[in-house]
Amino acid sequence: MIEKGGMDMRELEDIRRELDSCDEELARLLERRMDLIRELTAEKKAKGLPQLKAKGRRQKGTLISRLEASRYGRECRGIADSILRAEKKVQAGALCPGNIALIGFMGAGKSSVSHYLRDMLAMDEVETDELIVEAEGMSIADIFEKQGEGYFRRVESQVIRRLRGKKGVVISCGGGVVMREENVQNLKASSRIVLLSAFPETILDRVKGSTKRPILNGHMDLGYIRDLMEKRRASYQAAADLEVATDGKDVAQICEEILARI
Ligand code: S3P
Numbered sequence: 001m002i003e004k005g006g007m008d009m010r011e012l013e014d015i016r017r018e019l020d021s022c023d024e025e026l027a028r029l030l031e032r033r034m035d036l037i038r039e040l041t042a043e044k045k046a047k048g049l050p051q052l053k054a055k056g057r058r059q060k061g062t063l064i065s066r067l068e069a070s071r072y073g074r075e076c077r078g079i080a081d082s083i084l085r086a087e088k089k090v091q092a093g094a095l096c097p098g099n100i101a102l103i104g105f106m107g108a109g110k111s112s113v114s115h116y117l118r119d120m121l122a123m124d125e126v127e128t129d130e131l132i133v134e135a136e137g138m139s140i141a142d143i144f145e146k147q148g149e150g151y152f153r154r155v156e157s158q159v160i161r162r163l164r165g166k167k168g169v170v171i172s173c174g175g176g177v178v179m180r181e182e183n184v185q186n187l188k189a190s191s192r193i194v195l196l197s198a199f200p201e202t203i204l205d206r207v208k209g210s211t212k213r214p215i216l217n218g219h220m221d222l223g224y225i226r227d228l229m230e231k232r233r234a235s236y237q238a239a240a241d242l243e244v245a246t247d248g249k250d251v252a253q254i255c256e257e258i259l260a261r262i
Pocket of ligand 1 (some may be wrong): 106140177
């Protein structure tokens with residue numbers, strides 16, 4: 001009995017040892033897969049090929065269908081998704097090691113671009129306006145009305161200060177962020193700053209149906225938008241690492257352009 005018990009122990013240890021080496025192999029394979037993703041990202045960048053479209057589909061098909069066809073397809077459901085998500089993060093890191101901060105006038109497309117980049121590159125995402133609403137427990141319009149613009153700008157600077165240590169985040173900034181140099185410096189510390197621009201006509205078209213922007217309430221006209229854009233233009237351009245015009249482009253095109261040039 002003692003001898004048999006001893007043999008059982010040895011068999012268990014053999015299985016455990018094999019599991020260990022399996023884990024080692026899996027980790028090595030995943031590392032290799034991620035290295036290849038980095039290589040592919042760099043190669044596409046060098047050749048000016050799109051980063052966001054073709055890639056996901058082809059790799060996803062192979063990985064998911066192979067895992068599904070395996071004897072443990074049902075149990076392993078979800079693993080491919082996790083791997084693909086990790087892969088997007090690696091791709092994001094290869095394209096931009098810090099954060100991507102989006103700046104630009106109201107209606108320039110910061111939120112849509114931010115959501116798209118978040119989904120395509122599995123990045124985290126924050127909107128400075130949302131952080132302000134959370135911190136204050138009231139809407140932007142209410143903060144402007146009850147506390148005034150100066151108070152709003154102070155809270156805005158505070159939330160931006162807190163983002164300094166972050167990495168792998170798309171930061172969608174309120175349109176007035178660049179008017180304080182302190183904000184620009186805090187963003188620059190960890191982010192590439194992308195300016196989304198548009199003609200005043202495009203901006204008016206995009207924002208005219210909204211009442212959520214106190215700066216534009218009662219001033220929803222081309223003249224006012226043009227003047228305010230003009231006043232802010234130098235600050236936007238000084239803050240930006242790169243500028244992407246958004247007129248007549250869809251969100252996927254804008255994101256491709258950002259990633260090609262970042
Ligand atoms: C502002 C832009 C708004 C918001 C606030 C003030 C501005 O953000 O922060 O209403 O001064 O341009 P969006 O650019 O996201 O609309």
